[in-house]
Amino acid sequence: MSATTHDTLAPLRREWIRHTPAERLTRWLAFLIIVAAVVWAVQTIEIIPEFLADAPEQMADLLVRMWPPDLAAYPKTVHAALMETLHIASLGTVFGFVLAIPLALMAARNICRIKALNFLAQVLLVASRSVNSLVWALIFVAVFGPGPAAGVFAIAFRSIGFVGKLLAEALEEMNPGPREALRAAGAPWGAEMLKAVWPQVRPAFWGVALFRWDINVRESAVLGLVGAGGIGVVLEDAINFFQWDQVATILLAILAVVLVAEVVVTRVRARLL
């Protein structure tokens, strides 16, 4: 009997530990890996101590040279370049969609039943996504020569992967009922796509379109650094001529456009969805 009274109190004396030993081990390992990576990076990265030491001074100098921004330069050079940037972003988005929609249809397993084509489309989408828009711009500058054409193609090719992936996911989540009903009524493939598939993916489509356009406005601002047109060209010129007050104007213009684009996209999306 005494043993049972002893046992009732046993749970109270048990020591509670939050994690199992295996969990604690993985936590310590993760921590160790992070510390090791940081130590390795700090020790081997090439940082010139003199540069680090006078960084605050140089930053202050930069800001002093930027102030006040040369707003008179805006109507002369910046405005046209800014409009070009917006055109590049919009045309690139639309062109990217034109290329991405067939790929998305091909990648969606409920639309295209051929396994090999699904795989091919996925590979193309991943390839588009893993090359950054600036690298795409470098490639298209080599192809088309410097100018906004290269920028439009760079934005478009970068968008394909992102848009195609999201559209394919939306297609795969679709309810098969309307398609089956239309097919049973004898509708051809085109009618099935237009009247059963499109209405179901329309919200996702507009959501993705707005989201990507917003990203593309940001990205098209830097394409000019490698010669692909837009405001980046003007920025590069101003930096190379050390016209820091003009640089400040250009940065303010980019900032304003990006913020306005974000507000517009949020507003339109709130109304659409």
Next chain:
Amino acid sequence: MSDATLPAPARRAAFAPDWGMRIFGLLVVAYLIYAASQLDLGLGRLVTGLGEGARFLARMVPPNFERWELLVEGLLESIQIAVLATVIGLVLSLPVGLMAARNIAPWWLSGPVRAFIAVCRSLHYVIVAILFVKAVGFGALAGVFALVIASVGFVSKLFAEAVEEISMKQVEAVRATGAGTLAVLLYAVLPQVASRFVGFSLYQLDSNLRNSTLVGIVGAGGIGGTLFAAFKRFDYDFVSAILIAIIALILLAELISGRIRAAMR
């Protein structure tokens, strides 16, 4: 006669034409034509471009891995930039995110901090990298600083949103025991958002790795510098080797972070 007696049944087309949509579509097409004419994009340009593209591709194969030491050196520097920028960026994002959360911080603090985050997010990391190259000189340091800014902008925005979604009951409970601000943050706020913060961190490491391969284009260290130099020298077979290496690195990182994410669930 029958028409007069019986009101005509309202004929409802199964698929009514959507005039608003059609007009919107026409406007979009009109804008596209206008924009294309502004940018001087024509079919002739496309045709010559396709010819040049074929020549360009022909010069890219086979990829030339002869200068692999240069390649490995650049990739390692990119990884270092990504690691340092992620760690510093995350350490900074914790306080910045908490200060931006409207349910934790007073309005006079969260307002300016939110504006700061918006500025960090709006400027593309390559532009920030240019400014840092001018400020701290060429090299990896400028890249680290630029990506720190980008990380702070991204992570602290998401972190602040996560903090705003927490349950205030635990905060009240801890506060009722007489805990100070720091204790409330440590024992009531952070435990509720810790797992999401880890998720953001992993994502940011991934995206810093992608971006660190590019900041070199403006002289901020990493493989991007090697890539840009090879482009400028028309060394297209080396360019394709570098591109293959970058894509392999990114895919590998995506694979590893996908595994970690699956294991954490």
